[in-house]
Amino acid sequence: ARLRERVHSVQCARSATGIGGVIGNKGGLVVALAFDDTSLAFVSAHLAAHEHKLQDRNEHCREILRETRRVGNRRLDVTHQFDHVFWMGDLNYRVDLRSAEERLEPSTALHHAAALGLIHTADWRALFEHDQLTASQLDGEAFHGFSELPPTFAPTFKVLRQREVQYNPKRIPSYCDRVLHKSMPSRALLLTQVSLASVPDVSTSDHKPVVANFEIKPTVPIPLSLDASSPNRPVLRFRRFRVTGIMAADLNGCSDPYAAFFTSPPNVFGDHIPVSRVKISVAGSVSVHARGLERVMRSATLTSSAMTSAAATAALNECRNILQGPSSASVCPEATASPTSAVLEPVCEWTDEEVPLLRARCSLEQLQHVTLIIALFDRDTASADDPLGAVLLPLGHDSAFTKPLSASRTRHPSYYNSYATTSHTYALKRQNSHDARSAHNPHQQYQQPNRRSGDYLPNYTRYSLGDTTRQSSSRPLSQAESSGVVEQYTLYLDEPLVLNNTTRHTGRLQCKINVAGGEAVE
Numbered sequence: 001a002r003l004r005e006r007v008h009s010v011q012c013a014r015s016a017t018g019i020g021g022v023i024g025n026k027g028g029l030v031v032a033l034a035f036d037d038t039s040l041a042f043v044s045a046h047l048a049a050h051e052h053k054l055q056d057r058n059e060h061c062r063e064i065l066r067e068t069r070r071v072g073n074r075r076l077d078v079t080h081q082f083d084h085v086f087w088m089g090d091l092n093y094r095v096d097l098r099s100a101e102e103r104l105e106p107s108t109a110l111h112h113a114a115a116l117g118l119i120h121t122a123d124w125r126a127l128f129e130h131d132q133l134t135a136s137q138l139d140g141e142a143f144h145g146f147s148e149l150p151p152t153f154a155p156t157f158k159v160l161r162q163r164e165v166q167y168n169p170k171r172i173p174s175y176c177d178r179v180l181h182k183s184m185p186s187r188a189l190l191l192t193q194v195s196l197a198s199v200p201d202v203s204t205s206d207h208k209p210v211v212a213n214f215e216i217k218p219t220v221p222i223p224l225s226l227d228a229s230s231p232n233r234p235v236l237r238f239r240r241f242r243v244t245g246i247m248a249a250d251l252n253g254c255s256d257p258y259a260a261f262f263t264s265p266p267n268v269f270g271d272h273i274p275v276s277r278v279k280i281s282v283a284g285s286v287s288v289h290a291r292g293l294e295r296v297m298r299s300a301t302l303t304s305s306a307m308t309s310a311a312a313t314a315a316l317n318e319c320r321n322i323l324q325g326p327s328s329a330s331v332c333p334e335a336t337a338s339p340t341s342a343v344l345e346p347v348c349e350w351t352d353e354e355v356p357l358l359r360a361r362c363s364l365e366q367l368q369h370v371t372l373i374i375a376l377f378d379r380d381t382a383s384a385d386d387p388l389g390a391v392l393l394p395l396g397h398d399s400a401f402t403k404p405l406s407a408s409r410t411r412h413p414s415y416y417n418s419y420a421t422t423s424h425t426y427a428l429k430r431q432n433s434h435d436a437r438s439a440h441n442p443h444q445q446y447q448q449p450n451r452r453s454g455d456y457l458p459n460y461t462r463y464s465l466g467d468t469t470r471q472s473s474s475r476p477l478s479q480a481e482s483s484g485v486v487e488q489y490t491l492y493l494d495e496p497l498v499l500n501n502t503t504r505h506t507g508r509l510q511c512k513i514n515v516a517g518g519e520a521v522e
Helices: 002-006 054-067 109-120 124-129 132-138 185-190 288-303 309-324 413-421 426-439
Strands: 007-016 027-035 038-046 084-090 177-183 191-198 210-216 235-244 257-264 347-350 371-378 386-394 464-466 488-496 508-516
Touching (some): 002 007, 007 054, 054 132, 084 210, 177 191, 177 210, 185 386
Antiparallel strands (some): 027 038, 191 210, 488 508
């Protein structure tokens, strides 16, 4: 009874993604609650079956998030507002060991034998590297920002209904049953995944269940006690706020974007949500309708066994030409995109005066435990504003990231792979990455991951936090600085917008944020 009294703010929503979008054999259920001051969300999903339905599975994830926005803050999906989110269920992602050409043909006995060979040698890593969910994360198609422990056990599907693990020869052994998690950057240190295991003794299904154990430290509430007249309220001032490759939400190929600034915990900047100025008729790089066309075309080419490799490639190329769309000059004469990026990389820029000055209701020290949620929307006059994507940014100062990302300051590849291969928490990963760079030969050059692979890894793996006060080149430290008190610092943001778990064709948000005490910024 005492535990029950500590659970409150319970909400739920569901989404049916089966036949016609109404049949409930596939879909998702979202339950959100608060345990004391820790907010939690759980997504249980059963996604599209069969090996060739990868795009349908990714689309079902997006549909679940779209249709469950009534949970919590209705302007944000569940992955952008709770301390910790857990996504679990029969997600039906398969192990695919075939080449691109072989994928145009149905699965063969040879493919099944190759998977069994890896299972017999207990090469779980090789199997997991060919997992469709992992590939979708790297491509920015699904589960952006989510983590999971890599399995150290045999695939859980499709097995015969018996105690020992024996696979159905008509299906490729796969890790269909998953438990993923995602935390607010400022809360990531509070969650640790302890274990992930299968239960092979269960024989009532063609799946072997999995069990994941987590340890969660309680969230300490931040008192929002500073009133509007207090001179000590921290101030966030945005510089060079821009979005490149913004998505077109309107049928004319344009968007009317504006930014809204939320926080975790909520209302750090006041009871009213600060917003930027609305930009009118900004050319978009890819429309939501064209994105849907690409998904349909990919599904058609993968399911047509009669289509040759050349025909499939030609069909997808034609689809990509449609995705590029017309130039901004022909669609939106008043678009703000630059001439060199009008088709593929339109740019929408806000002046510093068009972005609000944010004043926090907590101290600068407490601000270190706050996550800023920057959400982009398309302003509509006849209906609700369309979401264009969001970015999570921890507002804490971190001395390991004191300069903006640049070609001359590349990071060790393990930095980008840490979320896919370990369960370490956010700050620990960043510190390990910093230590790895220091331990290696300083003359050794590491390749920066390209845009397709590096930028689509989890949401808060590439923040660059800078401290303009403590990192000046040669000036002596002030008394406050030498005592460890940071009075002002700078955050550099260059991240893909995340829309319904995906970063494909959503654009990138770039800005510089000066954070300082109220008196220092004036």
